[in-house]
Amino acid sequence: MLISRISLHRFRRFDSVEWRPGPGLNLVVGENGAGKTSLLEALHLMAYGRSFRGRVRDGLVRQGAEDLEVFVEWLEHGDPALTRKRRAGLRHSGQAWKGRLDGQDVQQLGNLCAAIAVVTFEPGSHALISGGGESRRRFMDWALFHVEPDFLPLWRRYSRALKQRNALLKQGGSGATLDAWDRELGESGELLTLRRRAYLERLQDKAIPLAADIAPSLGMAALAFQPGWRRHEVPLADALLLSRERDRQYGYTSVGPHRADWQPEFDGLPGPQALSRGQAKLTALACLLAQAEDFADQRGEWPVIALDDLASELDRQHQHRILARLLDGHAQVLITVTEAPTLLEAWSPARFHVEHGAISPAE
16 A cells, blocks of 8 residues: 555644655654644544544634544555555544545544554554553454454444444333344354454564564563453353343443453563553554554555654664564554654665745755
8 A cells, every 4th residue: 555645724723734655664754743643643533534643623623613624645555556546635623524535535533544554653542552442442443443354344333233232221212122122133243253353362462572673672472362252151142131230230241252352461560551651652652563463464565654753662673683674574654753863874765854834845
């Protein structure tokens, strides 16, 4: 996957800007606050439907404007015999949005996001390890959205059933009605869980050696999956029945894949809570890079790799190991830096400079 053009309109400090990154390594250089992170943030918004720095209505729309617009053009190379040019656009006010994909209106934001594959590492990425379970569920589901075409309908099926069951719990629905939704939730939830477990097992095979390469002192030993109920004891449909009275009191469903999680396990450490912030970042990076490598194996092309302020997050040795691994795989890598590190010269990066709300090729 190769991004050929990104256009931003009324996005943070940019009124209107266009960026045409090249293949391979791209360096975006600029002072703090110049707007270089916003370029990666806009790409992340298109790929995930949200920013990694907050909600759209919390500062993404340029001051004084009603909405923002982002346009992306890219090439897909999954089939060696076919290169496909694609384009997508998103207009977002923070309340309402409108998207287009390859010239057609998009009714669901997930369909737009599923078209563009971007793996992002930024200063807040340690939350993947040290934060709550929601980000780790999204991490698993992002990969499955992209590599298994029938996963999105399954995820929506489970989400609809969960919404219906929660509504019935709040309304005091009858046992017979709840029985029907418990069956639907149980069936779709079991299938969803099988997909997640299989993915995490596959990812573990990549993440452990990758972590040993970039951060051998961590001693990552496993990625432990937690399905969201005691699956080794009872099927999900039975677990829902057993929790029904408690769920009636709470007004929501307390067991199921929407409560799933996973955690890295380490030799000599009690768990992720014992990691320093820097160790959590390295662990997150190992998992994200493993996810990118798995995507490449499954799809036949690499996702775009966006690395925000990499030099401040990792020392030179770690930077070199990571970039060598990515560029050997022919990924397009987009990096923001305040100053271009000399260690990157070996890869002849394309350079861009951001200043005063504009981006231009650097001399």
